[in-house]
Amino acid sequence: MARFTLPRDIYHGKGALETLKTFKGKKAIICVGGGSMKRGGFLDRAQKYLEEAGMEVRIFEGIESDPSVETVMRGAEVMLEFEPDWIVAIGGGSPIDAAKAMWIKYEYPDCTFEDMCKIFGIPELRHKAHFCAISSTSGTATEVTAFSIITDYARGTKYPIADFEITPDVAIVDPELAETMPKKLVAHTGMDAMTHAIEAYVSTANCDYTDPLAIHAIEMIQADLVDSYNGDMAARDRMHNAQCLAGMAFSNALLGIVHSMAHKTGAVFADFGAHIIHGAANAMYLPKVIAFNAKDETAKKRYGVIADYMHLGGKDDDEKVALLIAYLRKMNDDLNIPHCIGHYGKDSYPTEQGFVPEEVFLERLPGIAARALEDACTGSNPRQPSQEEMEKLLKCCYYDTEVDF
Ligand SMILES: NC(=O)c1ccc[n+]([C@@H]2O[C@H](COP(=O)([O-])OP(=O)(O)OC[C@H]3O[C@@H](n4cnc5c(N)ncnc54)[C@H](O)[C@@H]3O)[C@@H](O)[C@H]2O)c1
Ligand SMILES: [Zn+2]
16 A cells, blocks of 8 residues: 655645635744745745734744754744744745754654654644645755755754655745745756656656656756746746645655765765755766666666656667766756766855865765665665665765766
8 A cells, every 4th residue: 555645735826825814723833044035025925914814923033954953943942832823834945844843843842853753653743733834945845745854963964854744734836936046046956856756756666646746847847947047937937836746746756865865965074164955966966876776677667768758869778868867967067066076166066176075075985875875765766775886876976987887
């Protein structure tokens, strides 16, 4: 038996934010990030709409990018004191993910972060509050997913919390919010969405319910991401839907080792002054992982189907896989994303000498590989790598060398 779970309601299209006016409840807490939602006027509007619905509103602001365990615990304390019956998270993946984890702690104050990280082990929520997610970036799709990614900075690693309990009750996918994204954010979040769709399609947990969502998302992202990056606002609006479709697919079909590797490399070099941004990490590792996974016959066929839907040509599956890899690398070029960690600059742009020194990478490699193998996304990857293969794969992602194993 398999399960397919989505939010009860997904409001989409311009003006969808206004649906907050129709919410029923007494108290709502709005969880928000560093300021982009305030600057765009969206935070004020959300507050006003909830007040129009007759609710008392409290705002929890300042949730940082790649939110920490500490932020989650602080937010939960505010919730325990305020006792909201609606949690409304607005912004990118970071504030929404943080609010999901706060929700668990609010409903179960004795629950530790370790408890939360037990995959599909979250107790029943919704005894105290319902959850609405309003996304402002076009990538993570956390507004419809069963996941929350929290960073434990003491360990320098990201932990996925995964359970359908944290799938939001309501998602609001209003493209107006995404129109203020700077170019770099469009590029990174867009390639995150492409990775979600491709990993979901080849995942061992794919099914008839997730395949059409994944394939349609891939077609849309192929058609619209680069145009959106170059300022085409109609394409930007369509990307907001495309990433959400990809999210519906991967929330139910799960992901693969591109994400395992991105989770474990994201914050591990923070002592050298930067993070490898989630979407950029995915964009760099995806072509390498496709080459690795394509040694599995079923995965190779599925990559071939993706290439067909993308009209890439190729007379057999080997050629189709090669064309898919080449196409994705070209997308990275068009979006100013490097091809490997060795050329990943502090500002995320391609550079001759990246911010991660080679000797540091090699020294940390065994640990990163081991943690990537343990990541929750590894289990559904079509080909299970050994420790040695994971290290080799990560090396290819550092040096941009060919994957031939
Ligand atoms: N839960 C999931 O299923 C899932 C999936 C993939 C990634 N993630 C996680 O999500 C996080 C990344 O989220 P993200 O990529 O959405 O970015 P983010 O939420 O970290 O935001 C990045 C920056 O963009 C700004 N911003 C957000 N929306 C904006 C807008 N419309 N206009 C201008 N600026 C805006 C923010 O203020 C912030 O400074 C990571 O922690 C990642 O691991 C979660
Ligand atoms: Zn992702």
